Amino acid sequence: MTKYDTDYTNYPVCPYCGHEHDDYVYAEGSEDYDCEACGEEFSIEPDVEITYTTSCKTHDYSDFREAKGMKFEVCTRCGAVRSA
Numbered sequence: 001m002t003k004y005d006t007d008y009t010n011y012p013v014c015p016y017c018g019h020e021h022d023d024y025v026y027a028e029g030s031e032d033y034d035c036e037a038c039g040e041e042f043s044i045e046p047d048v049e050i051t052y053t054t055s056c057k058t059h060d061y062s063d064f065r066e067a068k069g070m071k072f073e074v075c076t077r078c079g080a081v082r083s084a
């Protein structure tokens with residue numbers, strides 16, 4: 001534990017003053033960084049989490065549904081929905 005929450009944060013947080021560096025540009029690997037607020041140097045170690053998004057390549061919107069008075073077309077292959 002440290003004074004400030006510095007683990008797995010969305011932005012690098014200065015461990016000295018808690019300043020959030022929300023304009024930080026992701027650098028590969030760890031690097032030393034001077035805090036914009038207090039000037040102290042601290043080290044940043046990026047935690048990279050990779051997620052994947054896939055989508056159906058050729059939708060087949062041949063299934064029709066109706067909900068709340070709206071008509072929808074549903075892809076029979078992947079279940080994607082679009083308004084008809």
Ligand SMILES: [Zn+2]
Pocket residue numbers: 014015016017018019035036037038039040
């Ligand atoms: Zn600082």
Ligand SMILES: [Zn+2]
Pocket residue numbers: 056057058059060075076077078079080
């Ligand atoms: Zn599809």
